Amino acid sequence: MTNPWRERWSRECGTPLRYVLVEERDHGPEGRSFPYARGYDLLAKCAGVEGLFAEPPVPAVPREELVLFACAPLGPLRDAVDGKDGGRIGDLLIDVRLGGEKVHDWNYELCDAVLVDQQPCPQDASLVDIALEAGVRPPPWSFGTPSEERQRQFGFELFDSHGDTPYGSCGAVPRLFHSRKPPEPVTLRLLGCDPDAPILSRGRGATSPDILAVDRTGRVMTGRTAELSVVGARPSALGGGLLDVTVSGEVEEQPRPELEAVWEAWLDGRPTEPNQWARFPEELRSEWLWLTEKNHGPDRASGEYHLDGRYVTGHYGLHCALGEALGGPGGYYGRCWNSLFDCLSGGFGAAPPFTLVWHDFEVARRALAGEGMTADSYADEVVGRLRGFGATVELG
Numbered sequence: 001m002t003n004p005w006r007e008r009w010s011r012e013c014g015t016p017l018r019y020v021l022v023e024e025r026d027h028g029p030e031g032r033s034f035p036y037a038r039g040y041d042l043l044a045k046c047a048g049v050e051g052l053f054a055e056p057p058v059p060a061v062p063r064e065e066l067v068l069f070a071c072a073p074l075g076p077l078r079d080a081v082d083g084k085d086g087g088r089i090g091d092l093l094i095d096v097r098l099g100g101e102k103v104h105d106w107n108y109e110l111c112d113a114v115l116v117d118q119q120p121c122p123q124d125a126s127l128v129d130i131a132l133e134a135g136v137r138p139p140p141w142s143f144g145t146p147s148e149e150r151q152r153q154f155g156f157e158l159f160d161s162h163g164d165t166p167y168g169s170c171g172a173v174p175r176l177f178h179s180r181k182p183p184e185p186v187t188l189r190l191l192g193c194d195p196d197a198p199i200l201s202r203g204r205g206a207t208s209p210d211i212l213a214v215d216r217t218g219r220v221m222t223g224r225t226a227e228l229s230v231v232g233a234r235p236s237a238l239g240g241g242l243l244d245v246t247v248s249g250e251v252e253e254q255p256r257p258e259l260e261a262v263w264e265a266w267l268d269g270r271p272t273e274p275n276q277w278a279r280f281p282e283e284l285r286s287e288w289l290w291l292t293e294k295n296h297g298p299d300r301a302s303g304e305y306h307l308d309g310r311y312v313t314g315h316y317g318l319h320c321a322l323g324e325a326l327g328g329p330g331g332y333y334g335r336c337w338n339s340l341f342d343c344l345s346g347g348f349g350a351a352p353p354f355t356l357v358w359h360d361f362e363v364a365r366r367a368l369a370g371e372g373m374t375a376d377s378y379a380d381e382v383v384g385r386l387r388g389f390g391a392t393v394e395l396g
Contacts, residue, residue: 004040004210005294009218011045015192015238017218019046021199021209043199043209044245047192047238052211052224052251053260054186061111061135061183068130068156070121070171075371077158077167080115081128087115089132091161094173096154108176109161111135130170138180145177162286164336165315166373183250187231190245192238199245204229206249213263221266222291225252255287262287270295270330277320278311285316292323292332296349305350309360313367315378322382326350337373340382344389352390358383361395 001007004022011017021043073081080087092113096106113134121127146154151172158167193199199207212223228249236242255263262284265276277288307325312318315336322340323333327349334340334348344352358364364379371378383393 001040001042004042004212005220005223007218007220009045009212009214009220011194013194013240013242015047015240015242016216017045017047017214019049019190020044020212020214020220021046021190022212023207023209040210041198043202043207044190044193044197046190046245047242048190049211050189050191051187053255053257055256056111056254061137062181063133063135064175065116066110066132066134066136066173066175068132068158068170068173070124070127071130071158071168072127072170073130073168074158074373075160075165075167077130081118081130089113089115089167092167093159093161093163094176095157095159095163097157098154100155102157106139107163108139109137111137127171136176136180137183145179151177162335164286164339166337185248186251186254187246187248188228188251190247192236192242193233193245195241195243197243197245199230199247200233200243202230204231211251215267215269217269219269220294221263222287224255226250258284259287262291266291266330272329274324274329275308275311276329277324278317282314282316285314285320286335288320289316289323289332289335292320292327292330293335295323295330295332296327296343296347298349299346299351300349301351302354303350304355304357307356307358309358309363312360312364312379315368315371318364318368318379318382325356326354337378337381337385340385344385344391352386353392355392355394356386357394357396359396 009017009020022040023043025039025041076089079085080089090113092110094108094110096103110132111134113132115130116133117131119129121129156170156173158169159165160167206227206229208227210223210225213221215221226249228247231246231248233243233245236244262280277285280288305325307321309321312321319335323331326333334343361379365377368378369376372381375381375384386393
């Protein structure tokens with residue numbers, strides 16, 4: 001198969017199908033290597049994945065102190081510098097840049113970061129040197145330890161944990177590249193696997209599957225990437241000769257227990273009623289947006305759309321409401337500033353020129369005050385971007 005995310009999955013036995021594990025091939029016929037045989041192999045179908053939704057181990061990663069030199073903070077990082085929230089920043093992502101360009105997949109997650117000290121940058125009083133305490137989660141593979149000369153060529157961009165919302169930039173983070181102990185493996189049980197599931201033939205060899213969650217119609221809702229090894233298998237309580245397979249390893253961005261409710265909201269298929277996302281707090285609305293990403297149709301110009309702004313209390317809520325206004329319940333029209341640009345450029349359903357009537361706009365303007373890069377409110381920036389692409393936006 002070439003794109004398992006677009007498949008409509010099913011199984012012949014009467015046991016419900018909730019998850020599919022697939023792995024990208026790195027070989028082709030007669031051992032020929034990529035790019036000759038780009039595609040995926042099916043590893044397993046199962047009725048559940050026990051242990052998938054879990055709190056990270058405590059501590060998730062060892063806490064340490066990092067200094068961000070010559071920092072220009074934005075958003076929650078700016079708030080911490082200004083003394084808000086007791087210096088708590090939450091999770092953030094540091095992208096490594098070389099020559100101004102992002103180095104693919106070279107980023108570090110700072111977990112539960114807290115500001116512990118700050119002082120003006122000696123070289124530029126408009127910048128600040130920030131000392132943070134945080135758990136540091138490095139990339140899944142090592143880029144080595146760059147020399148001091150190489151590190152002076154780096155720049156660093158700061159984002160929220162999903163890489164969507166800018167938190168600023170800094171000139172140097174010297175301790176970022178120190179070697180760290182790998183995380184403890186997680187243990188999952190794949191419930192109700194077919195006895196001939198290909199994952200069983202791998203023995204204890206490592207696999208790199210995508211764990212795809214499917215709804216009751218067999219449509220893929222969302223998923224996670226993992227590195228797993230089979231530990232054992234035993235007959236499943238589901239009967240029918242099925243097996244429960246125990247695996248151990250790492251799940252990238254392992255979903256926390258509270259995210260299960262977001263996934264369950266999509267089990268019967270794409271939502272048909274508006275504002276189903278509004279019952280979730282802002283941090284869970286980010287997960288809702290991942291579930292919407294495949295939900296857009298062919299481009300269509302003109303038309304009038306209405307955005308219900310009553311529940312727009314943050315960045316993710318804004319993009320949930322905008323996607324729903326332009327694409328219907330469960331619709332997608334970007335999840336951040338950059339992806340909104342992509343959607344307005346075409347290929348994501350509604351294409352300018354169109355008219356958007358934004359009801360209760362002041363709710364978003366107040367909630368996102370101080371969050372803009374070029375305007376005071378991020379909501380005003382979104383309106384400006386829509387109008388810049390030729391959309392008519394009426395504020396109510």
